[in-house]
Amino acid sequence: MSFEALIERVSNFGEITDFDIELIKENFKIEHFKKNELLITSYEECNKIFFNLDGILRLYHSNESSTEVTRSFIFENNFCTNIISFSGQDINKENIQALEDTTVLSITNVDFYKMLQKSTVLMTLYVKILETAFKESLDQFEFLNTLSERQRIEKCFNDFPEITSRVKDKIIATYIGVSPEFFSRVKSDLLKKR
Numbered sequence: 001m002s003f004e005a006l007i008e009r010v011s012n013f014g015e016i017t018d019f020d021i022e023l024i025k026e027n028f029k030i031e032h033f034k035k036n037e038l039l040i041t042s043y044e045e046c047n048k049i050f051f052n053l054d055g056i057l058r059l060y061h062s063n064e065s066s067t068e069v070t071r072s073f074i075f076e077n078n079f080c081t082n083i084i085s086f087s088g089q090d091i092n093k094e095n096i097q098a099l100e101d102t103t104v105l106s107i108t109n110v111d112f113y114k115m116l117q118k119s120t121v122l123m124t125l126y127v128k129i130l131e132t133a134f135k136e137s138l139d140q141f142e143f144l145n146t147l148s149e150r151q152r153i154e155k156c157f158n159d160f161p162e163i164t165s166r167v168k169d170k171i172i173a174t175y176i177g178v179s180p181e182f183f184s185r186v187k188s189d190l191l192k193k194r
Contacts, residue, residue, distance in 0.1 A: 003028065005077050006051045006105050013128040020121050027115045028105040033098040046085035046092040048106045052076050055102025056166055060174065061094040070175035072140070073099075073163060079129065080104075099167060144177060152176045153186045 003025050010016060010024070028051065033039055040046045042061055050057065057074040059082070071094060074080040085092035086109050107115070116123045147155060153176060157164055163172060164187075173183040 002053065003105070005053055009051070009077050009079075010122075010125055010129075013125045013132070014121070016121055016125070020119050023115050023119055023122065027111045028107045031104050031106050033102045033104070035098060035101050037098050039096040039098065039104075040082070040092065040094075042093050042095050043091060046082035046094075046096070047109045048081065049086060049109075049112060050074075050080040050096070050104040050106050052078055052080060053103045053105060055104075056099040057102060057104075058097045058099050058167075058171065059094050060097065068171075068174045069177075070171060073167065073175065075162060079133070083130075083133075099171070149176070149178045149182065150186055153178065153183060154190065157187070157190050 003021075006028065007016070007021055007024060010020075030053075031039075031050075033055070039050065039057070040048070052074050054076060057080050058070055059072045059074070059080065060068050060070040062068055072080075080096060082092045082094055082096070084090045088109070116126060143152065143155065156172065156176060169183055169187060170180045173180045176183065
């Protein structure tokens with residue numbers, strides 16, 4: 001099992017000890033998912049945190065008219081969960097899907113909280129990781145609510161080329177909040193200008 005990427009990611013938030021590294025290795029398990037497979041389905045308890053080693057994960061839900069709305073894409077070396085369900089604050093209302101064949105390291109909420117009880121270092125780093133995730137959520141809110149539809153598509157192409165090269169246009173449109181037809185039209189315009 002390869003834990004180097006996870007250990008490096010956690011270390012970005014502060015120094016960890018050999019004891020902490022051993023706790024991580026003892027508690028995280030490797031899992032593989034096929035393209036389009038659901039890791040967690042809506043209204044199923046999201047009782048795991050996933051660390052994406054390889055592939056793309058998508059968090060999405062369906063609105064009242066059964067239209068899919070994507071909340072986030074999770075690329076390699078990033079964490080993924082529904083924190084509200086994971087922490088037991090509310091039911092899970094979203095799906096976590098592998099958009100490519102994907103390999104993750106996962107830990108259950110029971111094992112995660114036991115691990116944090118054993119290490120104040122990991123508890124402190126968890127708080128820093130949550131603060132970073134909250135900032136990213138605010139940045140995403142600003143992106144989706146202060147830019148026009150066209151500006152969102154342009155920013156996506158300019159700032160997140162990995163999304164546009166690895167994720168289907170139809171799915172990106174569900175994240176940006178535009179129709180697939182409008183997304184394709186603007187995409188064609190942008191590609192002609194390059």
